[in-house]
Amino acid sequence: METYNTIPIWKKINLTINEAARYSGIGRDKLxxxxxxxxxxxxxxxxxxxxxxxEKFEEYMAQITEV
Structure with a gap:
């Protein structure tokens, strides 16, 4: 069984703000x-x-043109 820290970000259902910032390249404050x-x-x-x-975040990112 994988531990929480070894699960890749793209396999997680939910992300922390820090993980989402690393994943997307958008700053924490903006998120x-x-x-x-x-x-x-x-x-x-x-x-x-x-x-x-x-997944909802990825859909949102695909639809917007600026942050």
């Missing part, structure tokens, strides 16, 4: 700004923690 917009399609909130739904 927080986008994630805090109402009804953001790729955000999963776990209490005060923000997680990024990787």
């Amino acid at each position: 927080y700004e986008i994630a805090k917009t109402p009804h953001c399609p790729f955000v999963l909130k776990n209490g005060s923690h923000i997680l990024i739904k990787r």
